[in-house]
Amino acid sequence: MVTPVIQVQDLSKSFGDNSVLRRVSINVDTGETVVIIGASGSGKTTFLRCLNRLEEPSAGTVRLDGNPVMNSGSEKQIADQRSQFGFVFQRFNLFPHFSALDNVAIGPEKVRGMSKSDARALAANELKRVHMSDHEMKRPVQLSGGQQQRVAIARALAMKPRVMLFDEPTSALDPELVQEVLDVMKELANGGMTMVVVTHEMNFAREVADRVIYMENGRIAEEGPPEILFREPKSPGAQRFLRHLTHE
Amino acid sequence: MTIDWGIIIKSMPLLGHGVVVTLQVSALASVLGLALGVALGLCSLSHSRPLRWIVAGYVDFIRGTPLLIQIFLVFFALPALGIRFDEFWAGVVALSLNSAAFVAEVVRGGVGSIERGQSEAATAIGMRHRQILVYILLPQAYRQMIPPLTNELISLVKNSSLLSVISVYELTRAGQAIISVHFVPFEIYTLLALYYYVLIKVLSWLSGRLERRLPTW
Numbered sequence: 001m002v003t004p005v006i007q008v009q010d011l012s013k014s015f016g017d018n019s020v021l022r023r024v025s026i027n028v029d030t031g032e033t034v035v036i037i038g039a040s041g042s043g044k045t046t047f048l049r050c051l052n053r054l055e056e057p058s059a060g061t062v063r064l065d066g067n068p069v070m071n072s073g074s075e076k077q078i079a080d081q082r083s084q085f086g087f088v089f090q091r092f093n094l095f096p097h098f099s100a101l102d103n104v105a106i107g108p109e110k111v112r113g114m115s116k117s118d119a120r121a122l123a124a125n126e127l128k129r130v131h132m133s134d135h136e137m138k139r140p141v142q143l144s145g146g147q148q149q150r151v152a153i154a155r156a157l158a159m160k161p162r163v164m165l166f167d168e169p170t171s172a173l174d175p176e177l178v179q180e181v182l183d184v185m186k187e188l189a190n191g192g193m194t195m196v197v198v199t200h201e202m203n204f205a206r207e208v209a210d211r212v213i214y215m216e217n218g219r220i221a222e223e224g225p226p227e228i229l230f231r232e233p234k235s236p237g238a239q240r241f242l243r244h245l246t247h248e
Numbered sequence: 249m250t251i252d253w254g255i256i257i258k259s260m261p262l263l264g265h266g267v268v269v270t271l272q273v274s275a276l277a278s279v280l281g282l283a284l285g286v287a288l289g290l291c292s293l294s295h296s297r298p299l300r301w302i303v304a305g306y307v308d309f310i311r312g313t314p315l316l317i318q319i320f321l322v323f324f325a326l327p328a329l330g331i332r333f334d335e336f337w338a339g340v341v342a343l344s345l346n347s348a349a350f351v352a353e354v355v356r357g358g359v360g361s362i363e364r365g366q367s368e369a370a371t372a373i374g375m376r377h378r379q380i381l382v383y384i385l386l387p388q389a390y391r392q393m394i395p396p397l398t399n400e401l402i403s404l405v406k407n408s409s410l411l412s413v414i415s416v417y418e419l420t421r422a423g424q425a426i427i428s429v430h431f432v433p434f435e436i437y438t439l440l441a442l443y444y445y446v447l448i449k450v451l452s453w454l455s456g457r458l459e460r461r462l463p464t465w
Contacts, residue, residue, distance in 0.1 A: 052372060054368055054371065054372060075295075075376050075377065076376065079371075079374040079375065079376050080374060082371065082372065082374050083372075083373055083374025085372070086372075087369075087372035087373075089365060089368070089369060089372075091365055093365035093366060093368065093369035094369070095366065095369070095370075095384055095388075096388065097387050097388055097463070106373075106375075106383065107373035107374065107375070110375055110379050110383060111373060111374040111375055111379075152369075155369075155373065156372070156373065158373075159373050159374060
């Protein structure tokens with residue numbers, strides 16, 4: 001049997017008395033695209049952030065290729081392990097003092113120890129993948145939100161991650177800029193990248209997801225292939241959530 | 249009272265020598281203070297708790313004691329421990345140590361004001377704390393650090409007049425020498441005030457230009 005890329009076992013997270021994640025367990029297989037949906041406050045973002053330990057889980061384990069993702073060990077080990085996860089933020093978080101190219105090159109150069117010219121060559125390649133070759137030398141402020149998010153995706157890809165995590169990547173975008181980002185993500189998924197995507201874009205979930213997870217109150221309330229979960233949700237929460245979305 | 253214009257004319261070039269020493273002391277102390285202050289500021293942002301405590305203690309000590317006492321400590325007390333400077337260098341060292349504490353706070357505040365998403369994004373691609381500070385946070389903090397650093401530089405130039413008490417022949421000391429010979433306190437202290445005022449004006453103007461030249465994003 002092939003080891004899943006990610007194995008999550010009983011992952012929990014509380015902030016003080018507030019339980020945000022309650023014993024969440026899932027596996028994600030190589031090349032699979034998992035879309036997580038749910039109301040705000042359901043724990044989707046926290047779940048994603050606990051995978052690469054931007055947030056420290058309160059309990060439970062995450063394994064990447066069978067190896068536990070640790071919070072102990074040297075700072076370098078932890079950082080190296082974290083860089084196996086590509087993370088795309090809602091608000092892009094590009095480095096404003098770097099060009100698009102250097103935003104992508106900084107990781108390979110400083111974390112992987114590549115030479116500046118090799119790192120830039122790699123960065124140029126990744127920018128090409130997200131159709132941003134024409135904007136290599138621009139600073140983030142000179143780019144539209146959609147372009148910034150594509151650079152942010154290239155920045156994550158340049159680390160050659162085992163899996164890509166997307167945290168509501170189109171929520172901060174003007175409506176006309178959403179599609180260009182979703183198209184890039186779709187190309188990635190079709191190219192065999194393993195992805196976990198938190199999003200409200202139901203059409204994307206329908207077309208691209210292998211599996212959809214509906215979260216509620218920090219738990220996985222329901223999961224299944226999109227065509228089934230969207231057509232006949234079983235849990236009352238999912239039914240309500242999907243009804244609200246279609247009415248919007 | 250009558251103003252002795254003759255002594256004013258005669259003093260202007262004499263005080264010029266004092267200005268040069270004041271500028272030398274200030275320039276050396278600001279460069280050393282800046283270097284030490286940035287280093288201390290980075291230490292106060294490090295993950296090491298003992299390091300943060302040491303810096304916090306240092307800043308607290310400098311803020312909690314008069315500069316004049318710090319100058320005396322460097323000039324009169326350190327020699328008892330076998331560390332000896334002449335007047336000039338004792339002055340430079342005392343001002344640098346004093347300035348470094350304030351610069352450290354400016355660095356800490358400047359870096360702390362950068363949006364959290366920046367260090368999260370850098371963390372996510374596997375950068376380590378020190379790399380994030382050096383390559384991501386500090387470069388973005390430079391511009392907003394300029395006004396408080398200018399204030400610090402202005403204080404430093406003004407504070408350098410205290411070095412007259414350990415006989416550094418800077419602007420204030422040069423003026424006092426003239427007063428002790430000719431007894432013209434009104435003319436000379438007014439002139440000193442003017443000299444300092446012009447020095448400070450020039451520095452603020454330069455800092456304003458520098459701030460406008462640094463990039464915004």
